[in-house]
Each structure stands twice: as C-alpha cells, then as structure tokens.
C-alpha cells in the first residue's frame with residue numbers, strides 16, 4: 522500500500538489550483554439518474570470517490586464518459602447517460618466503500634419509483650445513521666422497508682406525491698436526497714431546516730438547469746414544485762472549499778505564502794475568519810485567496826457547526842495548525858461524535874492535545890517531530906500531512922487511500938509550491 526513521505530520544514534509559496542468539490546460532485550453525479558438525457562459535469566475532480574460513484578452509476582445501467590482529459594489537467598468533463606436503467610440496487614460492496622452512495626436513493630425513486638440501497642453502517646468518524654433520509658423520503662410519500670441490511674423505497678403508483686418535512690437536525694446528505702426525490706414528484710414539497718451548505722446550493726442550481734422548480738435556494742426552507750420530467754444539462758462543479766481551506770492551513774503551518782486559485786471566497790467565510798483570528802493574513806482577490814503567515818500563530822476557540830458555521834470537515838486541519846500556535850486552543854466538534862481520530866497520531870509527532878468528550882484542548886508546542894503515522898479518515902489524514910509539512914525530520918503517512926478519496930493529486934500540488942513530499946509503495 523502507498524505511503525506519503527514528507528521531509529518537513531519547507532516554507533510553502535506560490536500558486537496552487539483548487540479542484541472541483543468532492544462533496545458537490547458526489548451529489549451532482551446522481552442527478553443524472555433523474556433524466557433520460559445526458560448530464561455533462563465539468564470541473565469534476567479526479568478522485569477515488571468520483572470513480573467509485575461512476576462505478577455505481579454503471580452498475581445501475583448508466584454510462585459514464587470522460588471527455589478530452591489530458592493527463593496534465595486538473596479536473597475532467599464527464600457525460601453521464603442514464604437513458605435506460607438496468608438496476609435500482611446500490612449493493613453493499615460499493616456503499617461500504619463510499620457512504621455517499623446513499624445519494625442514489627432519492628433520484629432512483631424520483632425517476633422510476635423504486636430504489637434498493639444497502640445500509641451504510643458506521644464509519645471512523647461516528648455512527649452516521651440514515652434515519653433522517655428515510656423520514657424525509659416518507660414525508661414526501663415514499664414507502665420504506667428495511668430487510669437484510671438493505672433499505673427499499675418505493676413510490677406508490679410509480680410517482681411520489683410530494684409533502685412537507687422539517688428536519689429535527691441539519692443533515693447535508695438527507696437534504697440532498699429528499700430534494701433529488703422531490704423534483705419529479707406530482708405535487709409541492711416544503712423542506713424546513715434544510716442544510717444550507719454551498720454544495721446544496723450547487724445541487725439545486727444544477728437541478729434547476731435540468732428543469733426543476735426550486736425556490737428558497739440557499740435558505741433553510743426549500744420549496745420544490747415537482748415537474749413531470751427533467752432534461753439534460755451541462756454544469757460545472759463548484760470549487761472545493763475544504764480542499765482550499767486545507768491548503769490555507771498548509772500555508773499557515775509552514776509560515777508560507779500561498780495563492781489559492783479558483784475558489785469561491787464567500788463559501789469560505791468561516792474558514793477565513795478563523796485564519797485571520799489565528800494571525801494569518803488573508804487577501805481576497807476575486808477567485809484567488811492569498812494566505813500569508815508571516816508571524817507566529819495565535820490560539821483559537823472554535824466549534825464546528827452547519828454552514829455558515831465552521832465546517833466539521835476543517836476541524837482536523839485546524840487542529841494540526843494550532844498544535845504550533847502560541848498558547849492553548851479549544852476545539853469543539855458538534856457534528857460527529859468520534860471525529861478526533863487524528864489526535865493520538867498528532868500526539869506521536871509531539872502535539873499536546875487533551876480530549877474530553879466533544880472538546881479538545883490543544884496546547885501549542887515549539888515544534889513537531891516527523892514520525893510514521895496513519896489515520897482512519899480523510900480529513901484526519903490531511904491533518905497528518907499538514908503536521909508533516911511543519912515537522913522536523915521525516916513523516917510517513919500510511920493509508921493514502923483516504924487522501925485519494927478527497928484530494929486531487931495532493932503531492933503534485935504541494936511539490937509545486939515547495940514541499941518535499943512524495944508517494945512511495947510499501948514494497
């Protein structure tokens with residue numbers, strides 16, 4: 522299995538291109554199931570999760586065609602054709618590798634009136650149940666059966682009536698699923714306490730481009746008036762605000778100066794605010810974010826929250842950065858119950874972190890030391906990369922497949938701005 526090897530201590534500087542967003546790609550790809558016409562997605566990141574989602578769509582009978590991809594390009598153009606579907610089942614061996622597979626549930630029911638999807642089970646960052654996906658689907662008229670580790674959702678008479686649902690807590694995936702199911706319902710659906718993440722806005726904008734009628738986009742109440750059918754479209758995946766935030770932390774932790782190119786700055790407000798509070802200079806220049814860290818980092822008090830709050834997907838990267846701040850930071854993880862898997866690994870590199878329940882106290886240390894480390898999820902792995910970039914000596918990060926799920930050509934992008942980083946096979 523591959524490892525990433527980093528010899529730390531290099532100050533990063535230069536321009537780094539930001540890819541299309543993983544979490545937007547994973548909800549835009551299933552939209553293709555809603556129409557017989559082709560859906561072309563531009564700026565699709567080259568990621569293991571995108572490949573896995575393509576594989577899942579193929580399994581359902583859709584074709585996926587990559588157009589004009591030169592090896593040196595970041596991102597790709599993919600046309601998905603779901604003219605005829607041959608299956609309505611997302612099997613366990615794909616769902617267990619990629620939780621976002623659950624996002625075929627809504628569009629399959631919306632398109633053909635039936636979906637069978639394996640239950641995803643827990644994962645490294647917590648329990649992650651899908652009860653809210655199912656409750657929301659029921660509220661707009663789906664019948665739900667659970668058997669043998671699978672959920673079967675059906676629309677009586679082949680088409681959902683539509684209906685109203687107010688989420689008890691904010692869920693990104695459940696909002697995405699119910700929106701995708703509701704766009705072709707017979708009637709109107711009102712979704713309250715909907716997630717407002719930029720990826721949901723991207724999803725709604727793509728669906729509107731396909732002929733859907735959605736109002737309240739970007740607010741906590743989405744009103745969806747079902748239409749008979751959707752048509753094809755060409756749509757560009759939004760920039761990855763989490764990838765950009767991760768590289769902003771790379772600039773900060775190495776005392777570097779990076780220009781992150783091709784970002785949507787408004788989507789990154791909470792991250793930018795936190796960086797500035799940490800003493801990092803941030804300059805906003807159109808779709809370029811310059812992140813410059815000339816001096817020592819200041820400690821922070823941060824709690825994760827649904828958008829527009831501070832993203833849980835940025836918590837591990839900020840924690841790595843704050844291990845080198847001058848003073849004690851307090852981080853509180855409010856979204857997932859077990860998202861501190863990076864703490865023991867950061868501690869092995871010399872970090873001083875104490876976790877009590879959902880809160881972590883990070884006392885800044887003078888330096889980190891390189892070490893062999895591994896993590897059990899994507900952002901935890903990125904926090905170890907960041908620590909490795911700043912550490913004295915060599916860090917080897919194992920289980921690179923986590924990083925390949927969410928960071929397009931990580932080592933190439935970091936090498937280009939001065940990092941001493943490479944990928945090696947385990948032998």
Ligand SMILES: CC(=O)N[C@H]1[C@@H](OP(=O)(O)OP(=O)(O)OC[C@H]2O[C@@H](n3ccc(=O)[nH]c3=O)[C@H](O)[C@@H]2O)O[C@H](CO)[C@@H](O)[C@@H]1O
Nearest residue numbers: 544621649650651652653654691692693694695834856857
């Ligand atoms: C592919 C994708 O876009 N993944 C993102 C998505 O995950 P995902 O969509 O899985 O996350 P949710 O927003 O649904 O989860 C939020 C909270 O709700 C809980 N919950 C969720 C659904 C449900 O049916 N029941 C329930 O209790 C979860 O366990 C969690 O505690 O949003 C998360 C929160 O911003 C991000 O960390 C993930 O990167």
Ligand SMILES: C=C(OP(=O)(O)O)C(=O)O
Nearest residue numbers: 544620621834899900927
């Ligand atoms: C938790 C994440 O992704 P997923 O929901 O796909 O596991 C993430 O992107 O940090």
